[in-house]
Amino acid sequence: MDLMDYSSKVVDQVTRQAVGKFWYGDRASAMKYITAYFPSWILDSFVLKHTGLDVIASEQQKAL
Numbered sequence: 001m002d003l004m005d006y007s008s009k010v011v012d013q014v015t016r017q018a019v020g021k022f023w024y025g026d027r028a029s030a031m032k033y034i035t036a037y038f039p040s041w042i043l044d045s046f047v048l049k050h051t052g053l054d055v056i057a058s059e060q061q062k063a064l
Helices: 003-015 028-037 040-050 053-063
Strands: none
Touching: 028 040, 040 053
């Protein structure tokens, strides 16, 4: 989804004072399903391992 299209839809929801969650973007449907039916620890673990955050956390632990 184009950045301006995404931004426009989000601003529209905020200015209309939408209640609840709203989902926009290329993988919004998949994320909506995943967050509804899988425990959050699974998503956290996946994001941690596939974004490099696990490397950053490990380096910070070594620095302490």
